[in-house]
Amino acid sequence: GESVGLHLPTLSVQEGDNSIINCAYSNSASDYFIWYKQESGKGPQFIIDIRSNMDKRQGQRVTVLLNKTVKHLSLQIAATQPGDSAVYFCAENYSGGYQKVTFGIGTKLQVIP
Amino acid sequence: GAVVSQHPSRVICKSGTSVKIECRSLDFQATTMFWYRQFPKQSLMLMATSNEGSKATYEQGVEKDKFLINHASLTLSTLTVTSAHPEDSSFYICSAHDRAQETQYFGPGTRLLVL
Numbered sequence: 001g002e003s004v005g006l007h008l009p010t011l012s013v014q015e016g017d018n019s020i021i022n023c024a025y026s027n028s029a030s031d032y033f034i035w036y037k038q039e040s041g042k043g044p045q046f047i048i049d050i051r052s053n054m055d056k057r058q059g060q061r062v063t064v065l066l067n068k069t070v071k072h073l074s075l076q077i078a079a080t081q082p083g084d085s086a087v088y089f090c091a092e093n094y095s096g097g098y099q100k101v102t103f104g105i106g107t108k109l110q111v112i113p
Numbered sequence: 114g115a116v117v118s119q120h121p122s123r124v125i126c127k128s129g130t131s132v133k134i135e136c137r138s139l140d141f142q143a144t145t146m147f148w149y150r151q152f153p154k155q156s157l158m159l160m161a162t163s164n165e166g167s168k169a170t171y172e173q174g175v176e177k178d179k180f181l182i183n184h185a186s187l188t189l190s191t192l193t194v195t196s197a198h199p200e201d202s203s204f205y206i207c208s209a210h211d212r213a214q215e216t217q218y219f220g221p222g223t224r225l226l227v228l
Binding site: 008036041042043044045046089099100101102103104105106 | 117119145147149154155156157158159162204206208210216217218219220221222224
């Protein structure tokens with residue numbers, strides 16, 4: 001059921017600065033990782049993904065870093081814009097798990113104009 | 114890009130009634146769809162995996178008789194919340210796996226409020 005009083009971790013950044021959102025994943029067997037952006041009242045939107053045979057992948061204004069040793073994932077957003085304000089979730093997938101994706105707890109990004 | 118739709122986008126119902134939510138993949142075939150539930154300020158929690166032509170696989174703690182899933186075609190999965198109660202009020206999100214693209218696409222979600 002609903003947990004009263006639970007708050008998502010929040011990251012506040014100034015417009016134009018770079019943002020770094022961190023995530024720790026749980027399953028050492030996971031071999032595919034995805035970052036999603038979720039705006040209020042909407043479904044998750046794919047941002048970028050990375051497979052376990054890589055440690056870095058770049059997209060447009062976004063970079064994902066993977067450290068399998070410590071089971072850590074990060075999302076870097078360059079030149080953060082007000083439209084980047086949302087909740088960001090990392091998700092992990094194990095290819096033997098029939099495409100089942102497990103979501104992390106999420107981080108709320110607030111961009112200060 | 115591929116689109117997944119959900120209907121309705123929001124629904125209000127009385128306690129004890131049943132509510133059906135549809136999830137459609139609009140331009141690809143999805144043998145596997147997933148249903149998630151999200152409470153305010155929380156993450157998405159997987160409820161079940163919907164497989165076309167076979168029974169759904171439910172996550173631990175999710176009652177299969179309360180959350181009925183039907184995946185009758187390659188583009189449609191439905192979730193029926195039976196005998197809904199106020200604690201079932203939540204944001205229900207589906208996703209569909211596009212095997213050709215090896216990608217999962219999410220629907221826009223359905224907001225359920227049970228009075």
